Amino acid sequence: MKNRLKVLRAERDWTQADLAAALEVSRQTINAIEKGKFDPSLPLAFKAARLFNMSIEDIFQDEAAA
Amino acid sequence: MEEKVKESGDWTARVNRNTLRLGYCTGAWLVTTALATFGPQFIWHDNTLLTASAIFINLAIGLATILANKHHLQSLDEMQQKIQLEAMALSLGVGFVCGLSYSLLDQSNLMAADAEISHLILLMGLTYLAGTVIGNRRYG
CATH class of the missing domain: 1.10.287 (Helix Hairpins)
Structure with a gap:
């Protein structure tokens, strides 16, 4: 699954640690999600969507469907 | 924020x-x-x-x-839980399979010494440790 977390984070000038703090996960988890090594659960994806005021589809894209 | x-x-x-x-x-x-x-x-x-x-x-x-x-x-968090789950699954599997083989070796007298539970605990502990290291490297 691809995602735009790194871009969205950079646009707001947030570090991985800032985003991790906002989503209540570890910085390693944010790093793994950004690199596509770990797919977040639906609740975490919703939390990210709420934080960025976007829909889940605007942040996460299914590579198989693309 | x-x-x-x-x-x-x-x-x-x-x-x-x-x-x-x-x-x-x-x-x-x-x-x-x-x-x-x-x-x-x-x-x-x-x-x-x-x-x-x-x-x-x-x-x-x-x-x-x-x-x-x-x-x-x-x-x-969910990724850390996944790493722990995979490490525990590995530890349980290795402990179960190797523990049974170890016990069978003892029962059939193919092994000179008696089987010790401490050896099994040590094996499971080391496997769990290796599992967490592998998991952290995989997602890190």
Whole structure:
């Protein structure tokens, strides 16, 4: 699954640690999600969507469907 | 954002607190295990009441350690929980399969020494450690 977390984070000038703090996960988890090594659960994806005021589809894209 | 970060500060503090609590419980369990193992021989010279007390205290602290581990796991984030789950699955599988083979070797007298439970615990502990290292490297 691809995602735009790194871009969205950079646009707001947030570090991985800032985003991790906002989503209540570890910085390693944010790093793994950004690199596509770990797919977040639906609740975490919703939390990210709420934080960025976007829909889940605007942040996460299914590579198989693309 | 600042409010979110403040909430997360609570989350980080909670994880640290639970990790510390698990560390204390594990340390206490280790000490009481050593006491129950070596105490009868070296400290209280086979006094039955003291030996039974030491084993009971060891069991009680062991149960507290299980609860502390449960709370610790619940406080981790989902990726950390996945790493722990995979490491525990590996440890359980290796312990189960190798433990049974080890026992069969002993039963069939293909092994000179008696099978010891401590060897199995050591194997499971090392497998769990290797599993967490592999998991952290995989997602890191």
